[in-house]
Amino acid sequence: MKIGVLSLQGAVAEHIRMLEEAGATAVAVKKVEELEDLDGIVLPGGESTTISKLMHKYGFTEALRQFGQAGKPIFGTCAGAILLAKRIHGQDDVHLGLMNVKVERNAFGRQKDSFEVELPIAGVAADYPAVFIRAPYIMEVGETGQVLAKYEEKIVAAREGHYLAAAFHPELTEDARMHKYFVDMVKEYRG
Ligand code: GLN
Numbered sequence: 070m071k072i073g074v075l076s077l078q079g080a081v082a083e084h085i086r087m088l089e090e091a092g093a094t095a096v097a098v099k100k101v102e103e104l105e106d107l108d109g110i111v112l113p114g115g116e117s118t119t120i121s122k123l124m125h126k127y128g129f130t131e132a133l134r135q136f137g138q139a140g141k142p143i144f145g146t147c148a149g150a151i152l153l154a155k156r157i158h159g160q161d162d163v164h165l166g167l168m169n170v171k172v173e174r175n176a177f178g179r180q181k182d183s184f185e186v187e188l189p190i191a192g193v194a195a196d197y198p199a200v201f202i203r204a205p206y207i208m209e210v211g212e213t214g215q216v217l218a219k220y221e222e223k224i225v226a227a228r229e230g231h232y233l234a235a236a237f238h239p240e241l242t243e244d245a246r247m248h249k250y251f252v253d254m255v256k257e258y259r260g
Contacts (some may be wrong), residue, residue, distance in 0.1 A: 072109045072255060073098035075133075077123040079113030079148070083240035084248075091249040101132040109255035110136065114147030114202065114238055117174070121152060121164045130165065137167040142231040142258050144251045150234035151205050158208060168232040169211030176206035176223065176236075190218040190226055194246045199225065199237035206236050231258045 074084040076097035088095035088111070098104065110133070112120075124130045137143050145153035151172050152164040158173035177184075183202040190197045199220070207224035210216055214229035225236040233254060239247035
């Protein structure tokens with residue numbers, strides 16, 4: 070099983086390390102052709118508008134839409150979750166628009182630019198160390214989706230079929246359980 074990490078911006082090496090710890094073969098993806106033999110992909114955090122521009126420039130927008138529509142699992146973390154969302158609060162345009170969630174960018178305010186909390190995440194852990202950095206939150210999850218975690222009443226992790234979104238950065242901890250959850254999802258949807 071091979072899982073890619075979109076390598077346009079963000080903590081790519083950290084995601085690769087965690088995916089391997091979770092039992093997958095993981096590779097950095099810089100060209101659209103590299104999507105072909107992947108079973109799933111992670112969209113890392115960073116700055117969603119910047120990543121989106123780079124995705125357009127290198128032909129990833131359409132290719133990733135097809136990847137998702139073909140039923141291949143996609144895990145968006147932080148900015149990656151914004152890229153996946155079908156709706157973004159306060160703006161008309163979206164990026165990939167694949168996952169039926171509505172997100173709001175920079176949702177935790179200035180004084181909480183970055184912080185870490187232990188959260189229960191359904192199906193993942195009772196005490197997951199979640200690192201938030203200028204994080205978005207998920208305002209709404211569509212009917213076919215499932216809320217996995219909340220922090221201060223705000224949804225911070227959700228799943229819809231083969232799409233997984235987290236407002237935090239699971240690659241910036243030593244805890245591979247969130248990546249393991251995604252690796253299991255990829256196994257489930259493979260073949
Ligand atoms: N605030 C960023 C955005 O809107 C996301 C932050 C992150 O990925 N750490 O794209």
